[in-house]
Amino acid sequence: MSGDRSFTRGEITGALTFVVLAVAIGISSYRAGLNISGGTGGAGMTASAAPAPVNxxxxxxxxxxxxxxxxxxxxxxxxxxxxxxxxxxxxxxxxxxxxxxxxxxxxxxxxxxxxxxxxxxxxxxxxxxxxxxxxxxx
Ligand code: HEC
Missing domain, CATH: 1.10.760.10 (Cytochrome c-like domain)
Known part of the structure; x- marks a missing residue:
């Protein structure tokens, strides 16, 4: 029984770790997104919005x-x-x-x-x- 409980605790810890990581990744990509549309990321936006070069x-x-x-x-x-x-x-x-x-x-x-x-x-x-x-x- 105690083995089951510690396994359950382990699962909860794993799930919490996953959630924390997911939130952290979410925040950092949100920040990256803000940077891209901000002043310093302007060049990146321009490049992706520009039409393909004429060849x-x-x-x-x-x-x-x-x-x-x-x-x-x-x-x-x-x-x-x-x-x-x-x-x-x-x-x-x-x-x-x-x-x-x-x-x-x-x-x-x-x-x-x-x-x-x-x-x-x-x-x-x-x-x-x-x-x-x-x-x-x-
Ligand atoms: C289906 C065939 C065909 C295609 C495809 C084609 N041409 Fe032509 N082109 C001709 C023919 C035939 C003539 C000659 C017409 C005449 O002298 O009355 C010609 C003439 C020309 C001339 C005038 C040449 C001269 O000395 O008077 C130019 C410039 C030209 N073509 C450019 C192009 C360009 C650039 C493309 C592609 C965007 C192209 N052609 C696609 C058949 C084609």
Whole structure:
């Protein structure tokens, strides 16, 4: 019987220890949470809230390489070497609306990314410029 009771006491001690630890952990994570949303933790919040960085290489690989080639050497679509010299605004106009410099309308085979979107979303200027920068570096 006394063995049972001491076992029970042990259980109670264990349970109390667990509760105390749980509360301590709860308080410290609550404090950590307050710190993150406070002044010193601002950088952490900003980083997690900021959109993923724009990656021209990834965007090119998943949206353009299939037609223009992995190295923009050409395939279904022409090689893009000439477009390295284009102004960003001209490049955007071609990619988004199929209008090349000099009023040339590109064949409908070239998608109008302003209509189709990039990865299901309306492309941003930053994304197209990142693709242009990537192509220039090839
Ligand atoms: C379905 C195939 C296809 C895809 C995908 C595609 N293009 Fe094109 N692209 C073409 C074709 C075909 C032309 C040539 C159109 C013409 O000359 O009339 C072209 C032309 C262009 C031109 C004009 C080149 C020049 O010298 O006149 C640019 C710039 C361009 N594409 C960029 C891109 C970019 C950037 C992407 C990805 C965001 C992309 N294209 C995706 C087929 C494609």
């Amino acid at each position: 021209g290489q990834d965007l090119y690989a998943s949206n353009c390489a299939g037609c223009h080639g992995a190295q923009a050497q050409g395939g279904v679509g022409p090689g893009l070497a000439e477009t390295k010299a284009w102004a960003d605004a001209d490049f955007r106009q071609a990619v988004l609306h199929g209008q090349a410099p000099g009023g040339r309308t590109l064949s409908p085979v070239m998608p109008r990314f302003g209509d189709t979107g990039l990865g299901g979303e309306a492309p941003t200027e930053e994304q197209i410029d990142a693709i242009h920068a990537y192509v220039k570096g090839l």
